[in-house]
Amino acid sequence: MRRLAVLAAAAAVLAFAPEAATAADAAAAQAGSGADLPWWAWPLILFVVCFFLGIVAVPAGVGGGVLFVPIVGGFFPFHLDFVRGAGLLVALASALSAGPALLQSGLASLRLALPLAVVASASSILGAMIGFALPTSAVQVALGGTILAIVVLMAVAKRSEYPEVREPDAISVALGMNGVLVEAGTGRQIPWQVHRTPAGLAVFFVIGILAGMFGLGAGWANLPALNLLMGAPLKISAGTSSFILSLVDSSAAWVYLNKGAVLPMIAVPSVIGMMLGAKIGAKLLRVLPAAAVRKLVLALLAFAGLRALLKGLGVWP
Amino acid sequence: MTGTTTPAPDQARYARLLAIGTNTGLATLAILFGVYMLGAVDPHVPHERLPDLWHLPAADFLELVRLEAGWGWTARIAHADILTLIGIVMLAFCSVPCLIAVMPIYWASGQRVLFAICGIEVAVIAMAASGYLSGGH
Numbered sequence: 441m442r443r444l445a446v447l448a449a450a451a452a453v454l455a456f457a458p459e460a461a462t463a464a465d466a467a468a469a470q471a472g473s474g475a476d477l478p479w480w481a482w483p484l485i486l487f488v489v490c491f492f493l494g495i496v497a498v499p500a501g502v503g504g505g506v507l508f509v510p511i512v513g514g515f516f517p518f519h520l521d522f523v524r525g526a527g528l529l530v531a532l533a534s535a536l537s538a539g540p541a542l543l544q545s546g547l548a549s550l551r552l553a554l555p556l557a558v559v560a561s562a563s564s565i566l567g568a569m570i571g572f573a574l575p576t577s578a579v580q581v582a583l584g585g586t587i588l589a590i591v592v593l594m595a596v597a598k599r600s601e602y603p604e605v606r607e608p609d610a611i612s613v614a615l616g617m618n619g620v621l622v623e624a625g626t627g628r629q630i631p632w633q634v635h636r637t638p639a640g641l642a643v644f645f646v647i648g649i650l651a652g653m654f655g656l657g658a659g660w661a662n663l664p665a666l667n668l669l670m671g672a673p674l675k676i677s678a679g680t681s682s683f684i685l686s687l688v689d690s691s692a693a694w695v696y697l698n699k700g701a702v703l704p705m706i707a708v709p710s711v712i713g714m715m716l717g718a719k720i721g722a723k724l725l726r727v728l729p730a731a732a733v734r735k736l737v738l739a740l741l742a743f744a745g746l747r748a749l750l751k752g753l754g755v756w757p
Numbered sequence: 758m759t760g761t762t763t764p765a766p767d768q769a770r771y772a773r774l775l776a777i778g779t780n781t782g783l784a785t786l787a788i789l790f791g792v793y794m795l796g797a798v799d800p801h802v803p804h805e806r807l808p809d810l811w812h813l814p815a816a817d818f819l820e821l822v823r824l825e826a827g828w829g830w831t832a833r834i835a836h837a838d839i840l841t842l843i844g845i846v847m848l849a850f851c852s853v854p855c856l857i858a859v860m861p862i863y864w865a866s867g868q869r870v871l872f873a874i875c876g877i878e879v880a881v882i883a884m885a886a887s888g889y890l891s892g893g894h
Contacts (some may be wrong), residue, residue, distance in 0.1 A: 479804045480794075482811075517808070521815040532848060536779040543764060543772035550768045550859070560879045565890055576814065615870060666780075686775075686852060687878060693849040694885035697842070698827045701815035704841035705807055708790040746875050 494717020505657030531657030567652025584749025777849030786844025
């Protein structure tokens with residue numbers, strides 16, 4: 441009975457996000473650029489939507505940035521340039537806030553992160569520049585396609601708690617990309633190491649381009665790359681993935697700043713709303729049924745991805 | 758809680774500085790945005806004008822409000838909306854001191870490749886910040 445009540449509460453929270461987005465969409469359609477509403481209305485609506493997105497992002501295991509860009513880009517009157525700039529800052533602020541605790545607890549590995557972050561940082565600059573060079577409709581179509589691919593990846597990708605790495609590669613050994621994980625409760629020490637570092641570097645190059653081009657946080661790609669490809673334990677992969685974002689998004693954020701695509705009136709309510717929501721989401725982690733929330737969030741993401749695709753194609757302007 | 762009991766010296770130093778940088782950046786951002794929203798300092802673009810502009814591409818927006826790309830905004834730092842960018846710049850920059858701070862640890866322990874990687878990452882962020890790559894210097 442209690443579980444049912446909790447599930448109903450989660451569904452209500454999730455139901456609010458698309459409803460708010462649909463309300464925003466209707467208002468946007470009515471007001472064109474949103475000029476018929478008072479200037480403070482859109483930042484306020486944005487703050488509320490981001491607050492709810494932040495709440496559901498944590499139990500769903502989805503980064504705020506990946507939810508933010510397609511939903512706000514699809515249903516708010518802001519140009520995609522400003523939405524991508526704000527999305528990048530949402531992902532950056534979240535990653536920076538989580539970074540110190542992840543490093544102190546050993547759940548993020550600096551030595552594992554640094555080589556991958558250098559490659560992804562450089563390519564994120566390239567991705568941001570490509571995003572500004574392409575027509576907006578082309579970026580919308582590519583964003584929609586990427587979001588739909590992310591939904592499929594998140595739905596089908598397996599995870600491995602402790603992947604087997606029989607022999608680390610020479611690069612990972614030279615760079616000290618290894619460590620010891622201490623299990624809670626038992627105190628058992630589990631040494632870990634990684635392999636396939638060259639392939640990992642290549643994948644992170646592509647991840648950086650996508651992160652820079654669309655302003656998405658790239659945890660959805662970092663995690664499987666670290667866990668399934670390179671063989672890092674799941675918890676180390678999750679922590680290191682978040683930490684890598686703090687470096688990758690720093691580089692791309694500068695490109696958006698230099699291009700004038702960071703509008704404080706859009707970016708700051710988004711960052712504050714998402715971070716406050718994430719704090720509530722973390723507190724609700726034990727009571728919310730994570731699997732059900734994740735399914736609902738993926739459905740919402742698929743809808744937003746489809747919207748971006750159709751908007752870019754001019755089918756649903 | 759799962760994790761190593763004591764973080765390595767490089768991680769501990771990085772984490773300490775990152776916490777300071779992030780908290781300072783977020784606090785600055787929130788305070789400056791409060792000043793901007795309350796209208797305590799005049800913005801470069803009036804609040805009421807934004808809904809007519811935010812549906813435009815960033816390049817058109819800059820042209821209409823007479824702002825230069827790159828670091829041109831610093832010339833108008835006395836306006837509340839431009840001033841808010843300081844908080845964002847602090848967040849985008851706060852990894853750099855952390856990277857520089859761990860370099861001596863890698864140098865002292867003979868890990869020259871990690872030392873170089875930190876230096877390259879600082880150079881990448883600095884290059885992005887300069888605006889030369891994005892044509893906005």
